Amino acid sequence: MARLILLNKPYGVLCQFTDEGGRATLKDHVPVPGVYAAGRLDTDSEGLLLLTDDGGLQHRIADPRHKLPKTYLVQVEGVPDEAALARLRAGVDLGDFVTRPCGARVVPEPAWLWPRDPPVRFRKTVPTAWLEIVLREGKNRQVRRMTARIGLPTLRLLRVAIGDWTVDGLRPGQWREVVAPAAPVLEPLAKRVVTAATAAANAPGVRRDVRPAPRRR
Secondary structure, three states: OOEEEEEEEOOOOOOOOOOOOOOOOHHHOOOOOOOEEOOOOOOOOEEEEEEEOOHHHHHHHHOHHHOOOEEEEEEEEOOOOHHHHHHHHHOOEOOOOEOOOOEEEEEOOOOOOOOOOOOOOOOOOOOEEEEEEEEOOOOOOHHHHHHHHOOOOEEEEEEEEEOOEEOOOOOOOOEEEEEOOOOOOOOOHHHHHHHHHHHHHOOOOOOOOOOOOOOOO
8 A cells, every 4th residue: 555644844854865965855854765755845945745655646746737736835025916916826927937827815924833944034124925825836946936026035935735635733844644545636637628528418408419420432
């Protein structure tokens, strides 16, 4: 049976199990052999990271084609207006690619939030705000690039959920094992399209006596 581990990755920990430079890695927090990260989380980001020993499950979690939503809490420098949030939601042109539409809203600072080590450096003259951003893709440093493009540099970034899995109840460096799903996390898009097409074909009022075209001789 596949193993699935939820880790609250601390700030400054590499998303790998070895490092020749002696930096902190996943091995310092997850003493479980044979598991690997399903997706990545930047060294300077915190929060939920999934690990599994099942290659198929790892692929389904990490592959953006399965559209598994990833929820982030982002502390930014500055306070966004509705126009800035609309730009995030619609998709941001980052030069090398345009982000997909996403969820973005201002939220209060979470009461459960743990202090970061080392602390975030603030500019006393500039206010900050917290955003909740929900992506269904995950390019390199995407959230930071998105907020920077609209003039709101990211100060702190936490991933709090991947699909229905959350970081709830886990302090930095803590992990727990959960039951791995026996079926794919999300149905492939092609299967959903076929299902929708079948439903449409069977809808009331749709003729089903269409004969195939004769074959050419």
